[in-house]
Amino acid sequence: MTESPFNVLSLSGWYPGHMLKAGRAMQEVLRLVDLVIEVVDARAPASSRNPRFREMLQSRPAVLLLNKADLADPRVSRRWQAYLEAAGERVFLVEAQGLGDPARLLASWRQLAEAARTERGARLARTRPLRVMIAGVPNVGKSTLINAMSAGRRAQVGPKPGVTRQNQWVTLREDMELLDTPGVLWPKIADKEHELRLALAGCIRDEVIGIELLAEFLWVVLSRQPEASAAWSRYGLEAAPTTYADFIAAVARRRGLLQAGGRIDHERSATAALKDFREGRLGRISLEVPPERRADEVPEKADA
Ligand SMILES: Nc1nc2c(ncn2[C@@H]2O[C@H](COP(=O)(O)OP(=O)(O)OP(=O)(O)O)[C@@H](O)[C@H]2O)c(=O)[nH]1
Ligand SMILES: [Mg+2]
Missing domain, CATH: 3.40.50.300 (P-loop containing nucleotide triphosphate hydrolases)
Known part of the structure; x- marks a missing residue:
């Protein structure tokens, strides 16, 4: 990727x-x-x-x-x-x-x-x-x-x-x-998105990646979903916010994380959004899909 x-x-x-x-x-x-x-x-x-x-x-x-x-x-x-x-x-x-x-x-x-x-x-x-x-x-x-x-x-x-x-x-x-057994990672992860997928799933400590970068990745992941409306409506949004700033502002508003003068508590808002995702409150969201199958491979079974 x-x-x-x-x-x-x-x-x-x-x-x-x-x-x-x-x-x-x-x-x-x-x-x-x-x-x-x-x-x-x-x-x-x-x-x-x-x-x-x-x-x-x-x-x-x-x-x-x-x-x-x-x-x-x-x-x-x-x-x-x-x-x-x-x-x-x-x-x-x-x-x-x-x-x-x-x-x-x-x-x-x-x-x-x-x-x-x-x-x-x-x-x-x-x-x-x-x-x-x-x-x-x-x-x-x-x-x-x-x-x-x-x-x-x-x-x-x-x-x-x-x-x-x-x-x-x-x-x-x-x-x-x-x-x-204790959870074990490996020394070289191929690319940043891979590392971010692991971190979003909670396999890498948040502090290692940075909570705000993770929340920004979450916003990107949600934006890529064909049906992420549950996530947006949770934060009082009607559609996908076009910037991360809009996203986190909406989270802050909904979670009462606006400080005096309307300033956003970025860290706590990011933490709240990640918690919502990890506890399933933004819907059932997969972070990756299997590769496309070649025409000569075994066909998928019909959905049961
Ligand atoms: N939603 C959901 N959460 C789960 C499920 N299984 C485990 N969890 C949660 O995932 C978190 C990690 O679970 P653990 O069993 O400690 O994971 P582990 O693989 O033993 O983790 P390490 O010991 O750190 O390697 C906990 O908060 C669990 O409650 C599941 O099927 N669904
Ligand atoms: Mg364990």
Whole structure:
């Protein structure tokens, strides 16, 4: 996306030491696990996928879980699911928060993990619980998923990246162990828009990017949506504001963030808009769509 006006900005290069360590720890423990659940954000399934995992996982069986489906545009998510499945991935679209009964997910994980364990050697079979690693970039809902699967709040969760700092095993009743891992990014993100998509989804700390730049990116994202009227009307606007200044002024007005003399509290207004987006109050918005399929590729299934 080199045409993006944001791509002239320099990248933050946010890759703190604890992520490097966490990546190594994941690699070490990998030989102990039967199945890897790679969690990504359903609003940005490509951008929130750590490219390093592919090399790291090698032949280890893996499942791709598109989480926070409640925040993503369902039509776009169905396209992503079809696109990824056509590429040979096993894909689940879920809401870890409010998952309800995890039985169906657990049954499919069990089946895959058992098959993998059997394939690795009969010796291993049935001598120990199945082991499933949950991996992904920060803040995609790995720990929330583990809590939902284990019917308890054993893993710490929070609306910021970097909540989980260490590998943590959680034993399920059903003869299965889940490994919660810290969110891991990679050292070189390709372009600024990619970094901004990650940040908007909460995978990179706001302070690293700058709250106002993020809010400006949000305004651009909303402006690109074919139907963003829910977002605009929330701020008392009838149509897309043509400038960021108009957007943030409307947010400030609606949120009571005008200071004496009518000055806008820019930082708090930007924070409020981001919070609205992240909590789904601006509608279900996807940050990217799958690439167009070539004519000779498998056609998409009709919408169910
Ligand atoms: N809307 C919505 N929010 C979710 C969902 N799953 C998780 N969250 C929220 O996302 C935030 C991050 O969740 P965590 O489970 O801490 O994410 P994590 O991947 O473990 O994050 P790190 O430990 O920082 O890598 C929390 O505020 C969760 O409540 C979901 O399905 N939908
Ligand atoms: Mg966590």
